[in-house]
Structure formats: structure tokens, C-alpha cells
Amino acid sequence: MNAKNLDPKTVASFGDEWSRFDQSGMSExxxxxVFKEYFAVFPWHTLPDAAEGFDMGCGSGRWARWVAPRVGRLHCIDPSEAVEVARKKLAGLGNVAFHRASVDEPEIPPNSQDFGYSLGVLHHVPDTAAAIRSCVALLKPGAPLLLYLYYAFDNRPVWFRALWRVSDGFRRIVYRLPAGLKHAVTDVIAAAVYWPLARLSVALEKLGFGVHGIPLSYYRKHTFYTMRTDARDRFGTPLEQRFTRVQIESMMREAGLREIRFSEGAPYWCAVGVKAE
Structure with a gap:
């Protein structure tokens, strides 16, 4: 693979992550x-019959298992060994094709896809704007692209952003650890940080308090398995970038997307746009 827009260490990290967290521990x-949260703004009603589309950075196939039954054909694309995990998990779905490939060498022709999505992936490549352009190039005119990119806490107060900077310093230590130790440390983070804050949010919400401002309150309605998965993703990945809503919209427009809409709820930011005719 001679692709340029990827970070080899990050690719290897995700291969390890999805081999360990193949989502089999998550309840139906x-x-x-979670699927409905991420796809809340996706325009299913606009897709043609037997639509063909792509999952860019499919990982273990956790989105594809919900998307494939709704469409005609789905291309699962990932540069890491996680694509083999997806191949096994989705073996019962006859309309899924698997490609071990990168965003800039996806192995499917341009202007051929009726839809696409890339969730939690393109902030982990060196050039996110170029990656969005690569995704848009695969779409037919008028086809939608759904994206989820890590947000820069632009809808949060100053103290929240300062707290993130502290955690990011810790991430820069954790991601360098050997794989086994990295998993152990991120499990501890899930148990000692994610779980208590999630439970605190539950308790306060029951008392009638708003919990949006509490860090990690999003996890109050999710299981510890999801917390472990996301702690590994958050602290164990070498390359991470974050973008404001304005920056994301700008990149999408520059890539040729129009009719851009953002989900107003967590996770932030999910956005969909349509390729210009």
C-alpha cells in the first residue's frame, strides 16, 4: 500500500483496537x-433503490452491520487488519465487499457511489481536508456523505477545553505504550474516569439537574464496554485532530458538498452534505 494520507502507527493501533474490541460485547x-445517534441526520429517504455506497474506515464493521441490510451494496474500506475482523463479523451479509485500502486509494471508481459515510476516522489521518475530498470524489452528484469528526469543544466553556488539554497531554504518553499495557491503562481510565462521571451524571439527572456540562456525561446511557472501547480509542491512538463546527463546514464545502446539516446532539460533530450537481 503506497497511500500517502495515512499514519502507519495509527493504522496499526486501530488494527489492534478493533481486533480486541470487535463490538461483540455490545448488546443489540x-x-x-449508538447507530441511530450517529446517523440521526442521514437522509435515508433520498437514496435510490438498491443504493451502492461505502463505509470509509469501517473498523470492525459496527456501522456496516446496520447499513448493509438497508442498501443494495456496501463497500467496507479500511487500511488496517480490522477489515478482516469486519469480514468475519459480516460474513452472513452477501452484499458487502471488503477492501484493505486507504482513503486516497480506495479501490472503487470515482463518481460511482450513491452514498458514503466515515465516522470517527478522518480526524486520524494527516490531511483531513484532503481525505474528505477523496470521499466526495467517489460519490455521484447529488449523493450524501455523512461525517463524524472529533470536535474542538467549540460549544464548551473555557474550563472544559483546559481540562481536555490536560487529558491530551496524558494521551501523548499512553499511546506510546506497548499494546498490552496500553489496553490495561485505558481500561483503568474507563473504570476510574469514564464510569464515575457517567454514574454521577445519571444521579444528577434523576435529581432534575442538567448534565450537559459534565465531562463524559454522554456515557450515562451507555455500557462499560462502550466506555472501554472509547477510552482505548481516545487515549491509545497516536494521531488525533480536532475541528470546530465552522472548520468542518468549511472543509465540506471546499470538498464540493452542499446542503450541509449538523446534528445538534452528541456525539459532536456529525454532519451530512450532498455532492454538488
């Missing part, structure tokens, strides 16, 4: 709930 109810 929670998996469906």
Missing part, C-alpha cells in the same frame, strides 16, 4: 441506539 439495543 445499545448497538442500535
Amino acid at each position: 439495543d445499545e448497538a442500535e441506539k
